[in-house]
Amino acid sequence: MDLKEAREKFIEAWGAFGSAWGINRSMAQVHALLLISHEPLSTEDVMEQLNISRGNANMNMRALIDWSLVRRVLKSGERREFFEAEKDVWKVATHITRERKKRELEPLIRLLDELEDIPGATAEAKSFRKMTHDLHDLTTRLDTLLDHSTRRDVQWFVKAATTLLK
Amino acid sequence: MDLKEAREKFIEAWGAFGSAWGINRSMAQVHALLLISHEPLSTEDVMEQLNISRGNANMNMRALIDWSLVRRVLKSGERREFFEAEKDVWKVATHITRERKKRELEPLIRLLDELEDIPGATAEAKSFRKMTHDLHDLTTRLDTLLDHSTRRDVQWFVKAATTLLK
DNA sequence: ACTTTCTTTCAATACTATTTGAAACTTCCG
């Protein structure tokens, strides 16, 4: 397999992978392209290499910046902006984890918190209380875990935990 | 807030939460309904309580069984089938983790494995090799971690890790 | 073997999300 083919495969796979995680395909593909590019790329470069429209490229680039996965870079003497991905995979993991925690886990915990003490003595009410309570406990623990593991450094955490479990 | 309202909120939220994770809304809602029901429910019950069609209820129930999140239950004297969710939230977490690992993480690792040794001496080729190698390392570690944590017991793992990080 | 009751399938339809492309906007420079 040559480099060109391999790059295409990587971009495609990263796109599919992203889809399964609620990240849209283009956004994931732009990310993939920037991850494997040696030099920062311009909007034009991205449009061309992925065959997507200007609007699409722009929107997804901004979303990636929002996730702290991509930075704007200014090249001296150049008017237009260039974009560069964070290349440290451990940092990438930290940013993604934090962002998803904030967007998905935290709202769920807040809801479960509200729903925890619904009154009622029927079996249905008891069943409901137990479920929300247990889920609240689980999600809170997970939240703490992710919090610490990203506050310090995922790399450290994953390595330590792997050792612990061996 | 009364029980009825709380149940509706829970079902709705679980549905929205599921969507963000690539699980379709109905599937997540059926799951939510079964999670908070004291008794096993029939297809009719689910159709009625969620206002969805028979086909939809049926398909999603089968998908949930496939994920080991729901079991078929036979009530003696009844012809039709009933469905019951796994209520132990730690087991639920284990099943979901395992399933997603199998469906998403493992294929990615296999691909990265293939892409790790693409030849070429250009800066682009080196950049590509470094990225696939680093990602392979990260995903493999994560895989091991998830593997152990679900083989034993997520509960044990999360509690241990939380302590470790305190 | 027929009827009843329930389950499963699947083509048509409805719904949601993504992408485009062109217009509006901004910035920089002579």
Added chain:
DNA sequence: CGGAAGTTTCAAATAGTATTGAAAGAAAGT
């Protein structure tokens, strides 16, 4: 200031997913 070069926005078009409902299939009882 005027215009060239680039960026951003957003309504409309397209593509992608989920849902319905009716028909076919299974299983159980008579």
